Amino acid sequence: MAKAFSEKRYEAMTYNRCGTSGLKLPAISLGLWHNFGGVDSFATAKAMLRRAFDLGITHFDLANNYGPPPGSAEINCGKILKSDFKAYRDELVISTKAGYRMWPGPYGEWGSRKYLVTSLEQSLKRMKLEYVDIFYHHRPDPDTPLDESLGALDQVVRQGKAIYAGVSSYNGARTKDSAALMKELGTPLTIHQPSYSMLNRGIEKDLLPVTGTAGIGVIAFCPLAQGLLTNRYLKDIPKDSRASKKHGFLKKERITPELRAKLVKLNAFAERRGQSLARLALQWVLRDPRVTSALIGASKVAQLEENVKILKDAPLTEAELAEIDGLLA
Numbered sequence: 491m492a493k494a495f496s497e498k499r500y501e502a503m504t505y506n507r508c509g510t511s512g513l514k515l516p517a518i519s520l521g522l523w524h525n526f527g528g529v530d531s532f533a534t535a536k537a538m539l540r541r542a543f544d545l546g547i548t549h550f551d552l553a554n555n556y557g558p559p560p561g562s563a564e565i566n567c568g569k570i571l572k573s574d575f576k577a578y579r580d581e582l583v584i585s586t587k588a589g590y591r592m593w594p595g596p597y598g599e600w601g602s603r604k605y606l607v608t609s610l611e612q613s614l615k616r617m618k619l620e621y622v623d624i625f626y627h628h629r630p631d632p633d634t635p636l637d638e639s640l641g642a643l644d645q646v647v648r649q650g651k652a653i654y655a656g657v658s659s660y661n662g663a664r665t666k667d668s669a670a671l672m673k674e675l676g677t678p679l680t681i682h683q684p685s686y687s688m689l690n691r692g693i694e695k696d697l698l699p700v701t702g703t704a705g706i707g708v709i710a711f712c713p714l715a716q717g718l719l720t721n722r723y724l725k726d727i728p729k730d731s732r733a734s735k736k737h738g739f740l741k742k743e744r745i746t747p748e749l750r751a752k753l754v755k756l757n758a759f760a761e762r763r764g765q766s767l768a769r770l771a772l773q774w775v776l777r778d779p780r781v782t783s784a785l786i787g788a789s790k791v792a793q794l795e796e797n798v799k800i801l802k803d804a805p806l807t808e809a810e811l812a813e814i815d816g817l818l819a
């Protein structure tokens with residue numbers, strides 16, 4: 491039998507309301523994009539999910555294509571949920587998505603009803619779950635009518651295969667239209683998953699005003715810019731880092747001398763506050779009350795333990811935020 495989880499797991503974490511919905515998400519959520527696939531250590535993956543839950547991280551985020559190979563993160567997560575989390579399904583928020591290429595032919599990607607509905611069916615089988623808590627359309631489809639993609643989200647929620655509906659990487663205008671369409675359908679658009687970090691601030695002008703007005707929660711993906719906003723790349727490119735990996739999405743070329751100089755300055759600023767750059771970057775993303783959760787990745791248990799320390803860090807002041815703006819300029 492799997493070891494029990496800590497009785498104190500809900501004591502330190504903060505849970506934020508997702509927009510105007512009833513759903514609360516942990517300030518830090520864990521994504522399984524990297525380090526949970528068939529090519530990765532299953533023991534480490536399991537240790538990270540277990541430790542995350544012990545730390546109050548109740549939300550695990552997946553997508554049909556996470557791996558590699560595609561689908562293997564869902565398979566591994568399903569195995570671990572079965573062996574270690576069987577008694578805890580109602581304490582967890584599990585999400586998955588469809589949008590990117592998953593199988594050959596015209597029905598294996600984008601946003602048709604055919605693709606979205608059948609992809610969720612496959613995800614549930616891989617994870618051995620009856621339902622997911624959130625099902626997302628993973629990326630905007632320029633060709634499929636918006637009401638068809640959103641109609642598929644409404645359909646799976648009504649079927650009980652997902653509890654909440656979300657979209658990812660939709661721009662502000664499309665999100666505004668989506669919120670109105672979903673309202674008409676009777677299934678609210680509960681959550682948006684955009685990329686957001688100190689190095690990628692596009693949503694501040696375009697999306698956040700829309701989600702704020704529409705009452706949609708925001709879970710920021712890549713809040714550490716895939717590890718750039720940590721101590722990983724301040725001097726060199728460590729062998730066990732994402733930028734060194736064959737399957738990683740972070741290209742070495744991204745780490746230019748100019749970027750490194752900026753990261754070194756941000757790191758010094760974080761050190762003056764008595765924290766790591768990773769913690770500064772997470773606190774920064776969460777400074778805006780319209781951001782519900784920071785969706786991190788991790789390759790080691792120790793990274794999770796470090797990152798949840800933000801819950802005890804002093805909040806960023808207006809003067810500090812202005813100084814950070816200067817460092818980022």
Ligand SMILES: NC(=O)c1ccc[n+]([C@@H]2O[C@H](COP(=O)([O-])OP(=O)(O)OC[C@H]3O[C@@H](n4cnc5c(N)ncnc54)[C@H](OP(=O)(O)O)[C@@H]3O)[C@@H](O)[C@H]2O)c1
Nearest residue numbers: 521522523711712713714715716717720731732786787789
């Ligand atoms: N919707 C979408 O289109 C989309 C796209 C991308 C991601 N996502 C979601 O967002 C999640 C997070 O993405 P991400 O993994 O790129 O997020 P991230 O949090 O920006 O980067 C995670 C990486 O940062 C490093 N790291 C984390 N904590 C650290 C610490 N305390 N000290 C040093 N290094 C640390 C690790 O790198 P190393 O591996 O090098 O140790 C880790 O793998 C994904 O799993 C997925 O669920 C969604």
